[in-house]
Amino acid sequence: MTRSVYVTGIDRSDGRQVVELGVMELLTRRVDRVGVFRPLVHDGPDRMFELLRSRFRLSQDATTVHGMDYHEASALQAERGTDELVSTLVDRFHRVARDYDVVLVLGTDFAATQLPDELALNARLANEFGAAVIPVVGGRGQSAESVLAETRNAHRAYQGLGCDVLAMVANRVERADRDLVAERLGPLLPVPGYVLPEEPALSAPTVAQVVSALGATVVLGDDAGLARDALDFVFGGAMLPNLLPALTPGCLVVTPGDRADLVVGALAAHSAGTPPIAGVLLTLDEVPSQEILTLADRLAPGTPVLSVAEGSFPTAAELFSLEGKLNAATPRKAETAIGLFERHVDTADLLGRVSAPSTGRVTPMMFEHELLEQARSDKRRVVLPEGTEERVLHAAEVLLRRGVCELTLLGPVDTIRKKAADLGVDLADAQLVDPATSELRESFAQRYAAVRAHKGVTVELAYDVVSDVNYFGTLMVQEGLADGMVSGSVHSTAATIRPAFEIIKTRADARIVSSVFFMCLADKVLVYGDCAVNPDPDAEQLADIATQSAATAARFGVEPRIAMLSYSTGSSGSGADVDKVREATALVRARRPDLRIEGPIQYDAAVEPSVAATKLPGSEVAGQASVLIFPDLNTGNNTYKAVQRSAGAIAVGPVLQGLRKPVNDLSRGALVGDIVNTVAITAIQAQTPAD
Template sequence: MARSVYVTGIDRGDGRQVVELGVMELLTRQVDRVGVFRPLVHDGPDRMFDLLRARYRLSQDPATVHGMDYHEASALQAERGVDELVSTLVERFHRVAREHEVVLVLGTDFAATQLPEELALNARLANEFGATVIAVVGGKGQSAASVRAETRNAYAAYDSLGCDVIAMVANRVAAIDRAEIAERLSGRLPAPCYVLPDEPALSAPTVSQIAHHLGAEVVLGDGSGLARDALDFVFGGAMLPNFLNALTPGCLVVTPGDRADLVVGALAAHSAGTPPIAGVLLTLDERPSTEVLTLAARLAPGTPVLSVSGNSFPTAAELFTLEGKLNAATPRKAETALGLFERHVDTAALLKRFSVASSGRVTPMMFEHALLEQARADRRRVVLPEGAEERVLRAADVLVRRGVCDLTLLGNVDAVRRKAADLGVDLGGSRIVDPATSELRQRFAERYAQLRAHRGVSVELAYDVVADVNYFGTLMVQEGLADGMVSGSVHSTAATIRPAFEIIKTKPGGASQGEARGGASIVSSVFFMCLADKVLVYGDCAVNPDPDAAQLADIAVQSASTAARFGVEPRIAMLSYSTGTSGSGADVDKVREATERVRASHPELRIEGPIQYDAAVEPSVAATKLPGSEVAGRATVLIFPDLNTGNNTYKAVQRSAGAVAVGPVLQGLRKPVNDLSRGALVSDIVNTVAITAIQSQGGADS
């Protein structure tokens, strides 16, 4: 029988979707097959399930998610009693439970449901489902004392009805009261109590939601602009100087359409980043001339300009009743919600209380979740040299919202801010540094000249070199101003890693030769290949064209260390076209010698070689070719004899098997620098930054 977690409340408006999303995030870290069940549903789309299905790639049949709608439930309860209603819902729940390892149950929403004793119904359903309960209390507009009392009362209510309450969450409390409420509730109830502050960005509607609600025409703007949150409303009526002083970050400007001066002024302010606005809403069914709109489009490309027929007063009344919603079309809100949940909930402790056994499978999503969690656990500083690149800025937005690490972006400060504003990206407290004008430039020039004095590099020459963003970022890492660097989305691999070779250099000692543990004679790389049910480590597929036996041994040791660092138990297969003693020749002999070097220098490592790929990963083949081997058929770290073989194999597996390839991850450097593919997706950049942060958590140089 599947385990289930029932998220419920006591009244409407508690912002429970943040908790539901956070719980789903935790569950999908543990198991592959998570189901969703909502006992009762209103007419219309289920925005929360649509979000969960899109974000977590759920394969569940949507027809099985809902027990019944409220009208059917109300009629059934009136005609045949609550026992019949509960029995029907339990039967429908078990259809989901039979197909999944764990089920997240989304309790009723207390919104005009026409069901008496709704709290008691949720409690009974939780008990009948065999579910543990997380109860959420809404604190919006309430005093600290009231929130504490309601939380205690809610726990008592569910506990008295026999529920296994594993956590209480007070949500949407005033930020100023959060710490006091958390302290006063701590240890006062048998279950832990978590307190989440109200987050304006979650209740702020997006410009797209505003357009849909008002039936507005989109005069200018693109998808990125329409996805911006409208954090405030500024109504234009004053003269331009006073109007500009009233603008606030993320505001939606509402002005009559004949005020071209305010439209142009607002968009010019946005273009300068002082401040970035969400967009402009024109009223009275008026709009500026074609010439003004053309200027507006050039001033702030992508920034939305909407038009409605009504005047400003009724439009304002509509706007002030509109709240943003989490749904599949607002992925940035989901990142904000998860960041909020993870900052204020002890996720490790809560996960233990779920009593959900970890799956034996490791899916790509589970691996990616683990990366973010591990990076967040010991927050580090990562520098991103390509600060004005769109994909990098979108990745930075995710990293900031999730609290994964602290970021420094390099580039022209105004250009980076302008690009971020155009994309609606929140950089939070991230630093933006221009290498050309930074006060660090002279210091870095002197340091680089010192490091490269043997090559005849003068301070004057170094002053020009360190203005390059990759050299500047690498020197930030070398000088301890950042813990790691990620670049390469628009730079070549050579441009990204050459500064690291010159400045950071390899760890002292060659691990394959029995020298200082953790040392490296060369820099190499691995890809984490996330298959449907496991993660394999491939090395080296990106850096060394034709390593000799000593270098190949070094790559194997480095790769085993990297695998272990990221939760993959290392069992090393030294790949060749021959298995065991069946073949000979220079290529096989190189692999055989490398294997023996590793066995001699690191006898604790499990390693097999030479071995063919099928014998390394397929138990039935291994039983024939290498019976009794600890590695054959179970290998997790696969070392290719040369770059040609490795690069082609990883790409073939990626494309043919639908694997997610995370990397290349560089290894062997004193401090972490990682290269991106120039085709990297936003998710690839997020994962690589998380990996870089984790690599830096080892502390001092080896």
């Protein structure tokens, strides 16, 4: 029977969506076919399923997710009894379960469902589904004693009804009580008890949700601005000098529409980053003149300015009743939720308790999950020289919210803060450094001049060089102020890696610096090298690329089986290009007899078992190669791009190898997810220092 996890509760407003997201994150690390089933659903769109489907790339048909709606369930229970209701839901559950390796079940929400003894119904359904249960207890506004008592009672209730309780979660606990509750909960339970604190960014509505709830008109603003969280509401009626001290980070300023001075003042404060606000909400159906709006748009581009017809009092009543909702349109909230879950839940232990079968396949999502988990297990500091680049700022927020690593962003600090404010990005936990004004600039100049003295570099010249963000970031890595560096989203490969060649240099066991791409296909991850650095490596260099790539593959969980690629397989061809590959293969075998390697070999014989059986029968690499070494940059670069675009593969890289300390280059077309993955890889590389 399919092993399933049933997330349920004891009452409404427990915020269990955080737990549902976190559990789905765990399940997709182990298996690639995870289904979702919600036994009972209200009318309207299922926001949680849409979020799960978009975030975790679920292919499940939305029509199969729901058992039945609450009205149908209530009528069925009244007419035919609970047994008939349960039997129907069990049948519908198994229609889903048969198609998936594991199913995440989303329990009922206790919200005006008109079902008697809803807790008992959830417990019975979990038992009939053969699902382990994770009950969630809401702690918002409760004392520590009350949270402890309710969590213990909830465990007793579900256990008493025969449930296999996997763990207990107390969610939305007051931040001041979180550690105390976590310390005292453990001895009260025979299963793990996890305590998640209240997170303002999750309970706060986004500006877009304010627009929807109030029927507001968007006067100014873009999509990024509308995605900001409204963490607070500040009502402006007094003079501007009295308003400014009242502004708080992430607040939505509510003011009558005829107070142009407050509108301009609040946006000017946002532009200066003191503090960044979520936006401005104008009441009384009044909007400032076009001249004021033009000035507002120039002061804080993208920052929302909204308008409603109501006055301040009814508007306030509606605002204070709003609560943030997780859905597919709030990906930043999803990152916050998963980060919260991962910080306060022993995810490795919880995953070990779920008896979901491992499929043995490695999907792109599994690989990405593993990267973040490895990086998080031993956090390192990564410096990002391109601190004013929008994609880098969004990636930095994801990395910080997920707790993947510590970050230093380089660039003019005021510019970074203003850009982050315009994007609604929270960089509170990041270190910001301006190379031009940093107190490190002088000592870095001395260090660089000493390293490059043989090239005639003086301290005066070095002083100018180290103000460059890539040189400054590289020196931070060399001097141990950061563990690795990632750049290249707006810089060329040469500008990114040249400082590393000059300052960090190659490892003692490496002849050259080379690169690999992790090619995440539908059911496996392949390692391609070298596709970014060396134009035409000779046999010695090609052998070095092969051994480096094998080590990189093993470091990231890919068992190395090396294919030295050529247009000829085995002894069937000859010529300088084939001979180079043949010589490189022999060098690897002589130097590293422990490595499994085949070459020269054609690509199809390397990865396709049926072709391998014909061309190289009996080979332990042919047909199952995982590390593919290309004979030159032209072949490698074109092949990785062809596979990426034609086969829909996710290409993670280039990952540089052979340096004493990790520096990695981004494609200038890198997406936010690419940057996140590359930073995680860099942090993992830094966990194993060079000899």
